[in-house]
Amino acid sequence: MGGPHLAWALAVPGTAERTAHIFTFDGYLRFWAEDRPDAIAIDTGADLIRFAELDLVTAKVAAGLADLGVGAGDRIAWYGHDAALFLVVLFAAARSGVVMVPIDPALPAAMARTIADDAGARLVFAQRDQTVQDADFAGLCSVVRVFDPDQTRAWIAGLRPGGFALPSPNAAVLQIYETACTAGRHGVVLSHCNLLGLRKAVLGHDLPHVAPDDGEAMLVAMPFWQIAGIGPVVLALAAGLAVAVRSADDPGAMIDALAKRRATRLYMAPDTLAAMLSRPELARIGRKQVRMIVCGPRALPTGLRRAVRTRLGATLIRSYGVPETAGTVAMLPPGIAAGPHAVGQALPGVEIGIVDDAGNAVPTGATGTIRIRSAGTMLGYWNQPQATAATLTHDGWIVTRDRGYLDPDGVLHLHHGDG
Numbered sequence: 001m002g003g004p005h006l007a008w009a010l011a012v013p014g015t016a017e018r019t020a021h022i023f024t025f026d027g028y029l030r031f032w033a034e035d036r037p038d039a040i041a042i043d044t045g046a047d048l049i050r051f052a053e054l055d056l057v058t059a060k061v062a063a064g065l066a067d068l069g070v071g072a073g074d075r076i077a078w079y080g081h082d083a084a085l086f087l088v089v090l091f092a093a094a095r096s097g098v099v100m101v102p103i104d105p106a107l108p109a110a111m112a113r114t115i116a117d118d119a120g121a122r123l124v125f126a127q128r129d130q131t132v133q134d135a136d137f138a139g140l141c142s143v144v145r146v147f148d149p150d151q152t153r154a155w156i157a158g159l160r161p162g163g164f165a166l167p168s169p170n171a172a173v174l175q176i177y178e179t180a181c182t183a184g185r186h187g188v189v190l191s192h193c194n195l196l197g198l199r200k201a202v203l204g205h206d207l208p209h210v211a212p213d214d215g216e217a218m219l220v221a222m223p224f225w226q227i228a229g230i231g232p233v234v235l236a237l238a239a240g241l242a243v244a245v246r247s248a249d250d251p252g253a254m255i256d257a258l259a260k261r262r263a264t265r266l267y268m269a270p271d272t273l274a275a276m277l278s279r280p281e282l283a284r285i286g287r288k289q290v291r292m293i294v295c296g297p298r299a300l301p302t303g304l305r306r307a308v309r310t311r312l313g314a315t316l317i318r319s320y321g322v323p324e325t326a327g328t329v330a331m332l333p334p335g336i337a338a339g340p341h342a343v344g345q346a347l348p349g350v351e352i353g354i355v356d357d358a359g360n361a362v363p364t365g366a367t368g369t370i371r372i373r374s375a376g377t378m379l380g381y382w383n384q385p386q387a388t389a390a391t392l393t394h395d396g397w398i399v400t401r402d403r404g405y406l407d408p409d410g411v412l413h414l415h416h417g418d419g
Contacts, residue, residue: 016199019238020200022196023169023193023196023197024094024095024166024169024192024196025094025192025196026167028196028237028238028240029051029058029091032051032054035051036240037050038051039242041236041242041243042243042245043244043261044083044084044245044246045246045253046084051240054088058092058095060160060162061092062093062096062164063096063159064092065096065123065164066165069122070098071096071098072097072167073097073099073171075101075120076089076093077103077112078125079127080127080149082149083224084245085149085153086102089152090174091237094192095164095166097165097167099172099174099189100174101119102225103225104223105225112126113136116137116140116143118177118383119175119382120142121140122143122144123144124137124145124146125147125152126146127148127149128150168192170192172191173190173191173195174189174190174230175187175188175189175190176226176323178227186382188323188378190378194326194375194379195327195376196234196238197374198326198329198347198349198350198374199235199239200375201350202347202348202349207333207347207348208292210347212236216239216241216264217242217261217264218235218263218266218267219254219258219261219263219265219266220244221247221266221268221272222268222269223248228267228327229245231328233245242261244258244263248268248272251272251275251276252279252281255276255282255284258285258290264289265291266294266314268293269296270300270301273308282311282312287313288313289312290312290314292315293308293312293317294331295319297318300318315334317331318332318342319331321376322372322398324377325374325378326376326377329372329374330344330345330346330350330352331345332411333345336411338409338413341413342407342411343412344411349374349375350372350373352372352410353373353397354367354370354371354404355369362405364408365405365407367403367404368404369402369403370404371398372398
């Protein structure tokens with residue numbers, strides 16, 4: 001993908017401008033630990049981690065990975081429910097060039113084993129219950145150790161500071177398997193720049209629906225093992241903001257987090273949002289506390305926008321992205337009534353095109369395959385050169401599996417039935 005690209009702002013520098021030179025997780029963790037050591041970084045309900053602590057513990061884990069013989073380019077797999085442990089291990093791995101492979105904990109153990117095997121995972125951090133045992137992963141030739149949550153916490157508690165090699169901004173950091181079809185489940189490999197680069201392109205643009213302001217706080221109720229959940233957490237880290245991570249199945253916990261963290265920006269699916277709005281205890285939240293709610297590309301239930309305005313006084317934002325683009329590449333600005341299948345305009349630094357089956361651009365308003373080019377474009381599919389060539393063109397376009405069209409205002413509409 002080449003080197004990083006910057007768009008410089010002309011306004012008085014805020015945190016986005018002050019961190020414009022940073023393109024790695026290690027850089028952000030060090031910066032915020034010095035800039036706001038006592039500020040809350042991660043709140044999962046069970047765990048509260050401040051920036052200084054996050055910097056320290058992830059540095060220890062990065063050194064601990066090196067002590068286990070896990071180094072740059074190696075893969076480790078996560079198959080569990082503990083968001084705080086996941087994020088600590090993810091950020092630690094990123095600091096030392098180790099690639100995290102998150103696995104949906106709802107998948108059967110046999111499928112989780114297949115993914116870990118495909119990735120060549122050296123370590124597996126696995127939930128422990130009656131269906132998952134060490135033997136499910138220990139038989140893999142690449143795996144040198146399997147941790148359950150208690151073992152992970154004990155291991156981390158016993159670590160001491162140590163050295164670790166720093167990766168380049170273009171080094172892989174995440175390998176994510178999301179395709180529902182088993183036969184088409186490829187590992188999407190993403191780098192530091194893929195996950196962090198588009199924040200730089202927003203500099204100098206007045207887009208409050210895209211970039212949070214200094215001093216905001218975020219609530220994420222998306223699966224933290226998918227790009228829809230990882231992306232907002234990475235955004236919070238890059239912005240130096242507190243992020244509360246909660247299960248989409250617990251509306252009460254989400255409302256508690258809203259009140260405790262005074263979250264201003266929410267990331268959740270429409271059905272999760274509707275469930276939260278139906279709870280009477282939402283009255284605890286002031287009407288103007290929440291500014292934006294980003295809910296993805298799915299069609300909105302009738303009346304949801306009205307309910308959001310009435311109960312929270314917030315703006316509901318639809319967005320679009322895929323794992324191969326490192327998540328969100330288009331968002332629908334407030335005030336645009338573009339129809340039920342409109343999912344957004346391209347973010348700064350993103351190109352969106354529509355092509356026919358032969359790969360030729362189609363006229364405005366014509367339906368075809370959506371393709372995307374940006375700093376978020378994946379490095380490729382893990383050990384799948386043919387699949388990579390079929391999805392990633394030689395000039396950097398991701399050819400998605402989705403169909404849609406662009407209207408004259410540049411708003412992307414998913415093909416009827418896909419949204």
